[in-house]
Amino acid sequence: MYIKDLSKFENQLVTLKGWVANKRESKGLVFIVLRDGTGLCQCVADANNIDESYFNDARKTTLETSISITGKVIKDEKQIGGYEIAITELELIQVATDYPIAKKEHGVEFLMDHRHLWLRSQRQWAIMRIRNTITFAIHKFFQQEGFIQMDAPLFTGNAVEGTSTLFETDFYGDPAYLSQSGQLYGEAMAMAHNKIYTFGPTFRAEKSKTRRHLSEFWMIEPEMAFHDIFDNMDLIERFLRAVVLDVLANNKPELAMIERDISILENITKPFPRLTYDEAVKIIKGEVDVNNKNAIVSLEEELTSVVNRISEVEAEIKEREDKIKVPGMKKGEIGFNQAKIDKLKHELNELEEQSRNIPQWLSSARNFEYGNDFGGSDETVLTRLFDVPIMVYNWPHEVKAFYLKRDPENSKFARGVDTLAPEGYGEIVGGGERETDLDLLIGKINEHGLPMEAFEWYLDLRRYGSVPHAGFGLGLERLVAWVCKLPHVRETIPFPRMYGRLKP
RNA sequence: UCCUCGAUAGCUCAGCUGGUUAGAGCGAGUGACUGUUAAUCACUAGGUCCCUGGUUCGAGCCCAGGUCGGGGAGCCA
Numbered sequence: 001m002y003i004k005d006l007s008k009f010e011n012q013l014v015t016l017k018g019w020v021a022n023k024r025e026s027k028g029l030v031f032i033v034l035r036d037g038t039g040l041c042q043c044v045a046d047a048n049n050i051d052e053s054y055f056n057d058a059r060k061t062t063l064e065t066s067i068s069i070t071g072k073v074i075k076d077e078k079q080i081g082g083y084e085i086a087i088t089e090l091e092l093i094q095v096a097t098d099y100p101i102a103k104k105e106h107g108v109e110f111l112m113d114h115r116h117l118w119l120r121s122q123r124q125w126a127i128m129r130i131r132n133t134i135t136f137a138i139h140k141f142f143q144q145e146g147f148i149q150m151d152a153p154l155f156t157g158n159a160v161e162g163t164s165t166l167f168e169t170d171f172y173g174d175p176a177y178l179s180q181s182g183q184l185y186g187e188a189m190a191m192a193h194n195k196i197y198t199f200g201p202t203f204r205a206e207k208s209k210t211r212r213h214l215s216e217f218w219m220i221e222p223e224m225a226f227h228d229i230f231d232n233m234d235l236i237e238r239f240l241r242a243v244v245l246d247v248l249a250n251n252k253p254e255l256a257m258i259e260r261d262i263s264i265l266e267n268i269t270k271p272f273p274r275l276t277y278d279e280a281v282k283i284i285k286g287e288v289d290v291n292n293k294n295a296i297v298s299l300e301e302e303l304t305s306v307v308n309r310i311s312e313v314e315a316e317i318k319e320r321e322d323k324i325k326v327p328g329m330k331k332g333e334i335g336f337n338q339a340k341i342d343k344l345k346h347e348l349n350e351l352e353e354q355s356r357n358i359p360q361w362l363s364s365a366r367n368f369e370y371g372n373d374f375g376g377s378d379e380t381v382l383t384r385l386f387d388v389p390i391m392v393y394n395w396p397h398e399v400k401a402f403y404l405k406r407d408p409e410n411s412k413f414a415r416g417v418d419t420l421a422p423e424g425y426g427e428i429v430g431g432g433e434r435e436t437d438l439d440l441l442i443g444k445i446n447e448h449g450l451p452m453e454a455f456e457w458y459l460d461l462r463r464y465g466s467v468p469h470a471g472f473g474l475g476l477e478r479l480v481a482w483v484c485k486l487p488h489v490r491e492t493i494p495f496p497r498m499y500g501r502l503k504p
Numbered sequence: 505u506c507c508u509c510g511a512u513a514g515c516u517c518a519g520c521u522g523g524u525u526a527g528a529g530c531g532a533g534u535g536a537c538u539g540u541u542a543a544u545c546a547c548u549a550g551g552u553c554c555c556u557g558g559u560u561c562g563a564g565c566c567c568a569g570g571u572c573g574g575g576g577a578g579c580c581a
Contacts, residue, residue, distance in 0.1 A: 024540045031540050044539075078541085098514075102531055103542055105516055109573055165579070181581090206579055207505075219581065321518090324528085332543035338529040339542065342516050349509085353575050356508065360576070375577075418581095430581060475581030489581095500573075 003039035006073050006083045015070045016041070016085065017093075019120070020061045022103070030058040032087075033080075034069060035120070043069050043085040054090045064120070066093040105342045115495055116504045126254035127491055130247055131480045137246035138199065138220055138476075141239055147222060148193045151200055152182025157454065167205050167215075178203035181473065184403070184458050186223035187434060190469055191461055197222035207499050210376060211488040212426065214477055216497035223471035229405075229415040229433040232470035233391050236419055236429055237272045240389055240479075244268040247483055260485050264423065267388045276394045277413070283385070284365050284378050293385045295365060302384075303358045310351045317344050373399040374418075379426030386422040393417040393432075402444035405433040417472070421482035428479050431472020438462040 001014050018036030025031065028047035033040055045058035061067060071085040100114055101121065111118050118124055142149065155169070155176045166177040182198040189196045202219040224235070244265055247255070255262055275283070282288040286296030320337045323329070361377035368378060373395070383390065394407055397414035407413040419429035435441050441462060445455055480492035490496040495504065 022541085026537055026540070026544095028538045029540075033541085042541085047538085080541090098532070100514070102515060104530055107516075107574085110515070112573095202581080204580070208577095208579070209574080210576065213580075217581070330543075331545070334543090335529060336543045338516090342529080345517065349574085353509075357576055360507090364577085373579090376580085377577080427581060473581060478581055 003036045003041045006041060009073045010075055011073060013070060013072055015068060017068045020063055020065045020067065023061055025059060032061060040080045041083060041085060042079050043071060043087050045087045045090065050088055057090050057092050060092065060095060062096050063099040064096040067091060068093060104339065105346055112501060119494060123258055126257040127484055129254045130251050130484055131492060133247050133250045134243055134480055137243040141242045142197045142222060147195045147197045150189045150196045150198060152179060152185035152198045154179045165204050165206050167203050180204050182221050186221050186471055187461055187469065190223040190225050195224045209499055212376060212478060214489055214496055214498050218476040220474045220476060221471060223469065225467050225469045227470040228468055229393060229417060229470060232431060232433060232472060233274060233417055236472055241268050244483060258484055264387055270388050272388055273390045275390060275392050277392060280382060280392045281368060281370055284368050284382050290385050295381050295385060298384065299358060299362055299381055306351055306354050313344050313348050317341055371396050376426060379420055380424040383420045383422050383426055384424040389419050389421050391417050391419050402448050403434050405435045406440060425482040428482060429472050429474045433470040436462060436466050436468060
């Protein structure tokens with residue numbers, strides 16, 4: 001019996017097992033908000049209606065105490081979930097003392113140190129449900145499209161691109177690296193099964209401390225024989241649309257819990273703009289407007305509004321602090337104002353960080369040098385202007401991976417494509433058409449200073465029945481972060497591993 | 505690796521140009537309250553002011569070096 005099914009048991013006696021998510025009590029009444037992993041439900045112990053021992057046990061409950069409750073299901077529109085339980089029996093399973101996570105603002109470090117408990121809170125619960133939908137939707141999409149799921153090894157002897165970002169391990173006395181992409185293996189598997197996808201963990205030892213980076217993250221890498229870059233873009237677009245529509249179909253309540261603006265997700269049915277690198281650069285530099293917006297001007301406006309908001313917030317904090325100081329205010333009202341002040345101070349810290357970052361981003365966009373790869377801030381500047389994901393293709397070949405196909409129409413470019421999520425999120429997909437020319441590939445491997453013997457097996461794919469093929473890699477956490485509009489990817493995975501974070 | 509912000513009670517934060525005994529709210533504990541949805545009231549217990557050194561009659565506050573954390577750059581999904 002689970003809380004999510006209560007509607008089928010109106011006016012019946014049910015038994016629920018779960019944890020105390022919240023509790024309020026007065027003399028003859030105890031209100032327990034029970035959490036059972038499927039939902040929340042208020043349960044009421046009324047001293048007049050139940051045995052004294054049950055009532056006393058109800059009073060003993062604390063935050064996150066585990067209990068079993070039996071009671072009658074009563075419809076009550078005012079309650080979360082629309083139902084309430086009138087308790088008739090209550091069994092304490094384990095009484096928790098001093099649960100660390102309180103119903104108030106906490107700092108990031110504290111919450112991360114208590115990630116094992118933080119996962120129980122409502123917001124995190126909702127995010128994990130959405131992640132689950134996305135994971136399932138990804139498998140569903142590819143399976144329906146006739147893809148075979150195959151897994152690339154996690155231990156690898158050679159680096160795809162450089163070694164500075166690899167975690168080294170000991171493999172029976174030899175160095176081995178944790179995989180940072182299954183890409184090359186994916187190509188081999190596609191030659192055997194035509195269309196395949198991998199879905200597994202990926203490791204990158206980048207000492208990055210930004211909202212977009214994890215050291216361990218989950219990547220989905222499809223690879224398709226007989227696909228060119230345009231087929232690839234068609235697939236990316238269909239794929240992301242299917243996944244987001246699945247979330248909209250299954251997770252409206254969760255999206256509401258985290259206060260996600262659904263209208264932007266609903267735009268997913270619109271076609272994704274496809275820009276060449278050249279076009280995207282013009283937009284970033286503010287030389288071309290898009291959707292009646294100019295990248296530079298709108299960022300300048302953003303900066304102004306951040307500055308204005310800072311003075312607003314400062315004024316409100318001061319006002320509330322002065323209010324509290326006046327003698328005679330009721331204790332509860334002081335507490336209420338103090339909680340508001342806490343929240344405003346957190347907002348103020350974030351705004352001040354933005355006011356330091358935006359000028360840097362502005363100068364980076366203004367001074368963007370044609371031919372460079374996009375940085376994180378460039379992607380932010382660009383994607384703030386859109387309300388659907390965009391695809392940027394035909395990149396200068398020097399800045400992209402060695403295995404990307406040179407554009408036959410202009411050898412300056414490589415047929416890579418990045419998909420950038422809107423609202424400033426940036427890259428969630430990177431991919432492209434693969435180089436099939438054996439000599440060009442050998443040249444690129446030498447150019448990058450990579451050990452040729454490690455790539456012999458890969459070159460075999462060009463020697464024996466080489467065909468045009470393409471694929472891409474999607475970062476699961478980045479997709480979840482955008483769908484949920486989270487400020488940081490660390491909340492999209494149960495136990496994040498990142499620079500400076502290996503526990504819990 | 506670089507830039508930038510920070511570290512004070514279990515938590516979130518005040519703490520003035522350096523000045524006696526370091527504060528608030530929340531949380532916790534005790535008692536009072538018959539329906540609450542972070543707003544009832546009273547009382548109680550909570551501190552190595554991150555570490556090391558320096559300046560000073562005097563350092564939570566100033567200086568130097570470190571440690572840890574937030575944000576960003578580079579790199580990337």
